[in-house]
Amino acid sequence: xxxxxxNAIAGPLAEFxxxxxxxxxxxxxxxxxxxxxxxxxxxxxxxxxxxxxxxCDQVLATLVESDDRAWIGFSxxxxxxxxxx
Amino acid sequence: xxxxxxxxSGRSRERDDRLPPGQTLVHDFPVLxxxxxxxxDTAEWEFTIRTESGVHRWNxxxxxxxxxxxxxxxxxxVTHWSKLGTRWRGVSLDTLFEDVExxxxxxxxxxxxxxxxxxxxxxxxxxxxxVAFEFDGEPxxxxxxxxxxxLVPHLYFWKSAKWVxxxxxxxxxxxxxxxxxxxxxxxxxxxxxxxW
Amino acid sequence: xxxxxxxxxxxxxxxxVASVPRAGWHVGTVVAVQRETPSAARIELDVAxxxxxxxxxxxxxxxxxxxxYTATRSYSIASSGPSARxxxxxxxxxxxxxxxxxxxxxxAGDQLEVRGPLGAFFVWRPATDAxxxxxxxxxxxxxxxxxxxxxxxxxxxxxxxxxxxxxTPFRMLYSARTPDDVYFADELVALEASDAFRLDLxxxxxxxxxxxxxxxxxxxxxxxxxxLPADEWPLVYVCGSTGFVERVASWLIELxxxxxxxxxxxxxxx
Numbered sequence: 001x002x003x004x005x006x007n008a009i010a011g012p013l014a015e016f017x018x019x020x021x022x023x024x025x026x027x028x029x030x031x032x033x034x035x036x037x038x039x040x041x042x043x044x045x046x047x048x049x050x051x052x053x054x055x056c057d058q059v060l061a062t063l064v065e066s067d068d069r070a071w072i073g074f075s076x077x078x079x080x081x082x083x084x085x
Numbered sequence: 086x087x088x089x090x091x092x093x094s095g096r097s098r099e100r101d102d103r104l105p106p107g108q109t110l111v112h113d114f115p116v117l118x119x120x121x122x123x124x125x126d127t128a129e130w131e132f133t134i135r136t137e138s139g140v141h142r143w144n145x146x147x148x149x150x151x152x153x154x155x156x157x158x159x160x161x162x163v164t165h166w167s168k169l170g171t172r173w174r175g176v177s178l179d180t181l182f183e184d185v186e187x188x189x190x191x192x193x194x195x196x197x198x199x200x201x202x203x204x205x206x207x208x209x210x211x212x213x214x215x216v217a218f219e220f221d222g223e224p225x226x227x228x229x230x231x232x233x234x235x236l237v238p239h240l241y242f243w244k245s246a247k248w249v250x251x252x253x254x255x256x257x258x259x260x261x262x263x264x265x266x267x268x269x270x271x272x273x274x275x276x277x278x279x280x281w
Numbered sequence: 282x283x284x285x286x287x288x289x290x291x292x293x294x295x296x297x298v299a300s301v302p303r304a305g306w307h308v309g310t311v312v313a314v315q316r317e318t319p320s321a322a323r324i325e326l327d328v329a330x331x332x333x334x335x336x337x338x339x340x341x342x343x344x345x346x347x348x349x350y351t352a353t354r355s356y357s358i359a360s361s362g363p364s365a366r367x368x369x370x371x372x373x374x375x376x377x378x379x380x381x382x383x384x385x386x387x388x389a390g391d392q393l394e395v396r397g398p399l400g401a402f403f404v405w406r407p408a409t410d411a412x413x414x415x416x417x418x419x420x421x422x423x424x425x426x427x428x429x430x431x432x433x434x435x436x437x438x439x440x441x442x443x444x445x446x447x448x449t450p451f452r453m454l455y456s457a458r459t460p461d462d463v464y465f466a467d468e469l470v471a472l473e474a475s476d477a478f479r480l481d482l483x484x485x486x487x488x489x490x491x492x493x494x495x496x497x498x499x500x501x502x503x504x505x506x507x508x509l510p511a512d513e514w515p516l517v518y519v520c521g522s523t524g525f526v527e528r529v530a531s532w533l534i535e536l537x538x539x540x541x542x543x544x545x546x547x548x549x550x551x
Contacts, residue, residue, distance in 0.1 A: 002523035003121070004547040008355060010399040011341040014304035020401040038402030039545075045117040046164035047243065047263065052120060059120075059199075064267030066280050071267030088308065088394055090344040092386045095352055096378055 006040035009049050029078040030058035104167050105274035111166040116228045123197040123248050127232050133251035136187040151176045158238040161274040175217030178209040189254035197248040202261035241272040302332030311391045317370045318462045322384040324369045336361035336441035337404040337434040340397030354379040357434040361441045372430035403546045405438040407445030421516050422450040424509045428521025436465045452479045454507045456499045459487040481507040501532045511537035523547040
């Protein structure tokens with residue numbers, strides 16, 4: 001299966017964040033690489049979306065959606081930069 | 086009043102009495118992945134069962150010399166599709182556990198590529214689960230988990246870990262990859278155990 | 282000045298978060314649907330509540346069946362600016378569930394649910410005089426590299442560049458199957474009237490009569506000769522199928538471009 005860019009899940013993430021979180025730099029807890037989530041590799045299926053570090057492939061984040069709930073996981077992110085303003 | 090798109094019906098959503106609630110019938114075989122498809126040569130493939138007392142290993146040739154079952158079963162994906170009467174060949178978990186001694190009741194399945202999923206041991210035994218290497222008369226395609234995948238058809242299909250490489254015995258039920266990220270710890274399609 | 286230079290050097294987006302309109306669901310009315318290529322349609326929407334969008338952004342289209350079943354897909358926006366008029370160009374995927382509906386069924390007057398504007402990373406903004414003066418940084422040239430329908434957001438950038446009378450050099454390298462498959466063909470020719478924009482077309486299946494190079498996939502050599510070299514410090518935007526973007530992006534790195542100066546949008550597929 002072919003991956004796309006983190007940019008591609010800006011839509012579903014926009015439902016849960018007041019800003020475009022794909023423009024935020026996140027640090028991979030596996031290899032330490034820091035990059036905008038938009039640069040992460042995304043594997044999307046009806047089961048959910050999995051963001052992987054473009055440098056080491058580790059799972060950074062997951063997004064699972066049901067009709068009435070969503071689960072957002074950042075299991076492989078040590079921190080996310082959020083710019084003020 | 087909710088929005089309806091004029092002229093849109095989408096793919097046909099076929100209902101059938103044999104389907105669990107909320108499922109529709111498909112005739113193709115959708116591919117769902119959480120990562121890149123690992124390419125595993127059967128020459129390097131191995132399958133292990135890790136218990137409190139040690140590790141049981143099978144290489145591909147050893148694995149293929151075990152008793153092989155033909156399995157005809159329905160499968161149900163949590164993303165609302167089901168397939169009826171799928172045909173598989175594989176080795177029963179009963180066969181694999183024949184010489185395995187363990188007091189532990191829970192299993193974490195591990196896959197090439199890092200995927201994990203949890204299943205209680207008693208849900209894998211008594212003819213309920215296989216490690217399958219053939220689908221519909223053909224070697225299992227890497228997209229669908231080849232060379233071999235777990236097949237636990239009475240649970241939602243995310244439990245049937247693709248590219249399975251081993252089972253790890255655990256003393257308590259711990260969540261695997263999707264179970265940590267929103268999906269149900271157990272995943273019975275007849276009870277619609279989809280999410281937490 | 283030193284701060285501005287540092288920001289530019291890391292390739293971080295120059296615009297503050299606040300300049301991006303908040304995404305939300307909107308109902309748009311189809312103004313026109315016309316053939317763009319043999320397999321694609323140009324769809325013009327009037328979205329009264331649309332907050333405007335930057336060049337390169339996308340939106341999600343949600344189709345809802347009478348029984349409540351929904352299907353949602355992302356499409357790049359070919360237009361930009363504050364206008365409520367939103368233009369899409371949608372390629373019909375043979376086994377698709379949404380694109381065949383949009384290309385073959387949708388007609389003027391229909392209503393469509395869209396979520397956006399989305400994706401503030403894969404965008405290009407014209408340099409405003411005020412911003413340029415404040416940063417002291419020179420505007421960076423831009424290389425756009427499109428594969429097939431991946432041209433849609435890049436066309437939006439080229440058009441925004443033109444409309445802003447921005448003189449930063451802009452180049453587009455565009456790989457299309459045949460001359461009939463070129464999106465925005467007339468518009469791109471018109472943009473070429475400006476010295477600040479250059480278009481290089483590569484045909485993969487059939488080239489026009491007398492075309493200097495035979496039809497075939499884009500090569501590393503073609504990329505090296507057509508694209509702005511790394512020492513001109515361009516921002517590079519690459520959009521197309523996943524396979525196309527992977528190939529081009531790895532060649533760009535080999536040609537000396539910094540990974541942080543390359544922004545990609547993969548559409549999936551091979």
